[in-house]
Amino acid sequence: MNWLTNYVRPKIQALVRPREVPDNLWHKCPGCGHMIFHRDLEKALNVCQHCGHHMRLGVKKRLEMLFDDGRYTRIELPKSSDDPLKFKDQKRYTDRLKDTRAKTGEHDAIVVAHGRMGGLGVVVAAFNFEFQGGSMGVAVGEGIVAAAELAVLQDAPLLIIPASGGARMQEGILSLMQMARTTVAVDKVKEKRLPYVVLLTDPTTGGVSASFAMLGDIQVAEPGAVIGFAGARVIENTIREKLPEGFQKAEYLLEKGMVDMVVPRKDLRTTLIRIFGLLRNKAPAGDLLLLPVDGAASPEDAVRM
Amino acid sequence: MHILEFEKPIAELEGKIEELRHLADGGDVNIADEVGRLQAKVDKLMRATYGKLTPWQKTQVARHPDRPHALDYIGALFEDFTPLAGDRCFGEDKAIIGGLGRFRGHSVMVLGQEKGRDTESRLKHNFGMAKPEGYRKARRLMEMADHFQVPVITLVDTAGAYPGVDAEERGQAEAIARSIETCLDVRVPLVSVVIGEGGSGGAIALAAANSILMLEHSIYSVISPEGCASILWRSGENAQDAAEALKLTAQDLLKLGIIDEVVPEPLGGAHRNPDLTMRTLATAIDGALTAMGGVEGGVLRARRREKFLDMGRAGLG
Ligand SMILES: [Zn+2]
Numbered sequence: 001m002n003w004l005t006n007y008v009r010p011k012i013q014a015l016v017r018p019r020e021v022p023d024n025l026w027h028k029c030p031g032c033g034h035m036i037f038h039r040d041l042e043k044a045l046n047v048c049q050h051c052g053h054h055m056r057l058g059v060k061k062r063l064e065m066l067f068d069d070g071r072y073t074r075i076e077l078p079k080s081s082d083d084p085l086k087f088k089d090q091k092r093y094t095d096r097l098k099d100t101r102a103k104t105g106e107h108d109a110i111v112v113a114h115g116r117m118g119g120l121g122v123v124v125a126a127f128n129f130e131f132q133g134g135s136m137g138v139a140v141g142e143g144i145v146a147a148a149e150l151a152v153l154q155d156a157p158l159l160i161i162p163a164s165g166g167a168r169m170q171e172g173i174l175s176l177m178q179m180a181r182t183t184v185a186v187d188k189v190k191e192k193r194l195p196y197v198v199l200l201t202d203p204t205t206g207g208v209s210a211s212f213a214m215l216g217d218i219q220v221a222e223p224g225a226v227i228g229f230a231g232a233r234v235i236e237n238t239i240r241e242k243l244p245e246g247f248q249k250a251e252y253l254l255e256k257g258m259v260d261m262v263v264p265r266k267d268l269r270t271t272l273i274r275i276f277g278l279l280r281n282k283a284p285a286g287d288l289l290l291l292p293v294d295g296a297a298s299p300e301d302a303v304r305m
Numbered sequence: 306m307h308i309l310e311f312e313k314p315i316a317e318l319e320g321k322i323e324e325l326r327h328l329a330d331g332g333d334v335n336i337a338d339e340v341g342r343l344q345a346k347v348d349k350l351m352r353a354t355y356g357k358l359t360p361w362q363k364t365q366v367a368r369h370p371d372r373p374h375a376l377d378y379i380g381a382l383f384e385d386f387t388p389l390a391g392d393r394c395f396g397e398d399k400a401i402i403g404g405l406g407r408f409r410g411h412s413v414m415v416l417g418q419e420k421g422r423d424t425e426s427r428l429k430h431n432f433g434m435a436k437p438e439g440y441r442k443a444r445r446l447m448e449m450a451d452h453f454q455v456p457v458i459t460l461v462d463t464a465g466a467y468p469g470v471d472a473e474e475r476g477q478a479e480a481i482a483r484s485i486e487t488c489l490d491v492r493v494p495l496v497s498v499v500i501g502e503g504g505s506g507g508a509i510a511l512a513a514a515n516s517i518l519m520l521e522h523s524i525y526s527v528i529s530p531e532g533c534a535s536i537l538w539r540s541g542e543n544a545q546d547a548a549e550a551l552k553l554t555a556q557d558l559l560k561l562g563i564i565d566e567v568v569p570e571p572l573g574g575a576h577r578n579p580d581l582t583m584r585t586l587a588t589a590i591d592g593a594l595t596a597m598g599g600v601e602g603g604v605l606r607a608r609r610r611e612k613f614l615d616m617g618r619a620g621l622g
Contacts, residue, residue, distance in 0.1 A: 080617060080618065084561070085550070085551070085561075087550050088550060089537035089538055089547070090538060137617075141616070141617055142617070142618075145614065167505075167527045169528055169533055169537060169551075172526065172527050172550075172552050172553070173526060173527060173552065173558060174561070174563075174616065174617045175527050176505060176526070176527040177509075177563060177613065177617060178617065179482075179485060179506060180485055180509060180513040180613040181613050181614055181617065183482065183489060183513075184614045205478075206506070207505070207527070209482075210478040210479075210481035210485075210506040211481075211482050211485060212482070213478075213482075214478050214479040214482040214483075215482050215483070227478075229466060229468070229477040230466075230468030230469075230472070230473065234468045235468045235470060238467075238468050238469060239470065243470065244470065247470065247473070256475070258476050
């Protein structure tokens, strides 16, 4: 080792290295690699302005974006048993929960809120992917049941927004049972002929996709969202082949007939308001009423067609 | 017969007995005594081993290649069994066998997940891993049962729903979700029996039932111990630890209030005496159906739904 490496190089490096940028100011788009300034990204609801890639959106921003004037009321969820199996892997599940709760400031992976969308009362249950990958255990099941019951009580549509890798393994069989439990819950909304709409966001897989999340009257998906039952790695290990391009992406599901529409984030609110209005045969407030009809010279023509 | 690792000491003794019997052709009294002594030892060892199987050992027994499968139970338990094929959308999936039959004189709809026994039949039944068409057939047959007011009996034995490109593109998630929804909707008695392996969503798709029975050495879990270990321990070698933690045995699930009854197996597991297993299970299914006899369909449906709506509510688990 010579003197140059020991003394001079670190100093030179310190001189030439650019001033450290706090890494939360710039985000690299996973779609195109562009660096995007955090304020621009926030303004665009975490959608890349260069390539349209939809990055995950936090649950609070998501709710703000959907409700009229960004205003909504969260409901407190009934407490459920935290660790039904007394589960321990390399770490105790109760400790993992404690850590995630401290980190996220949330009790579990679901937020239930109600408010107005286009003037119409709507109940929303939105998953928080930050909380243990949005995995579904008893508390998440509790949230879906509470949301469904609230929708029935308020005679309001139910919107569920999954963002979940599937079942919460540490709750074992009880997490599996939430698949049946949430299915009964959303059926209560359907039995009342209230609209049940699912907005599939990235990712929606496993036990979540194979229960309430695929049972909406109308299935809306965000562009590029991964939606499916089995994880891509599991499939690759089973068939030992490369997966087709775009496999399990929202657009692929649309093509295969598994969702009704893929809607860019900026158009979600108006689309959902329109859907609720149509299903309930109610006109939404204000300017959302008039929609261009393709190829029709006038509304009368559209009616005649 | 396939010998499991923990059964080796038993198999060794049984081998010795076999040898001695061979020698004893001449009617040697001393050898006959020795055989009797060894047999007593085998029985004792078997009772000791099978009396306290670990969750991981139970997993091995539940997957034992000689364990009776759905088709064996269907053959033994139901008369006039008439298989019904196809989902009317895409195809026929032999991972789930379905059809009408007669159980103790009464018509029933039977659905059973069949793993297959040799290479050929395993391929035919896709190792018991159903694709969307399997779940859609199940749904069709449950609706038919509802229409004709006959009880549904499901036999659960699957490592899980098939993870493949074709299954995904035809909507595996949706097919499972609809199957669960239909289980919860029919206005007839629904009895599910986990006869081997109850693997995750692929299992509950047929098991959201009024009455859930499990054979003594069967397992039922949200994920396989191997899968769980590879994710939470980052090594498949911790499958034993995962099996313990998941509480996947029939005994644990009864304690948790998830299932209704544990059906005893013959000493040494169902595969050592299939006939006895069939008879015991028939009695258990009969009991479950009798308990629902005369209960109005709407009430059965409501009870089933309330039960699952309460799964995990405070007090349970
Ligand atoms: Zn981009």
